[in-house]
Amino acid sequence: MDASGNTFRCIDTSQEIVMTDFDDNKSTEYIDADDRAFDRRIMEYEPMIQSIIGRLNVRFDQDDYMQVGRLAVYNALSTFDDIAARGATESQFVYTRIYQRMVDEIRRVSRYTNNVSATDDDVLMENTGASGNDAVLLGELRDMLGTLDCRERQWLLLTLDGYTVVEIAAASGFSVSSVKNWRRSARAKLGALRG
Missing domain, CATH: 1.10.10.10 (Winged helix-like DNA-binding domain superfamily/Winged helix DNA-binding domain)
Structure with a gap:
């Protein structure tokens, strides 16, 4: 309750905060602007993801590998700092993370395929x-x-x-x-x- 007598409820859903004014039935959403910027940054790396998919000669399930790449970009950008990168630029760090994650996924799928091919x-x-x-x-x-x-x-x-x-x-x-x-x-x- 604030000074004017209005009751507020605050809901924290990970990075999204929604505040609702119950008395006036008005809803004001405060969505973290960093989330939108973060999404745009992930989208900026899509050409890099496609390049890695082509380099690894992935012919099937390219949409699945694009999603794996997006998740790798998200994780890389979330964990990037100059100390962890050991002198690499952000782009180099993200590229390495995408490439490693794609190779891991190809190995996982290959292992499954080898088990099923019996x-x-x-x-x-x-x-x-x-x-x-x-x-x-x-x-x-x-x-x-x-x-x-x-x-x-x-x-x-x-x-x-x-x-x-x-x-x-x-x-x-x-x-x-x-x-x-x-x-x-x-x-x-x-x-x-x-x-």
């Missing part, structure tokens, strides 16, 4: 109708997959799942002609193995 055998057995006792057939299929590169293997497994060339191209982010090249190359390699 199901390739399940996909092969399911699509070929092989039973658990067909170890010879599964061994041959595994050898065949070993001769294919990553994209050719992706084409084969998605084709076995019933996807078309156009659907594979859309899912992988490559052109239809690229997927057709994978198909042609995979068929040539598999044909050479068959005899």
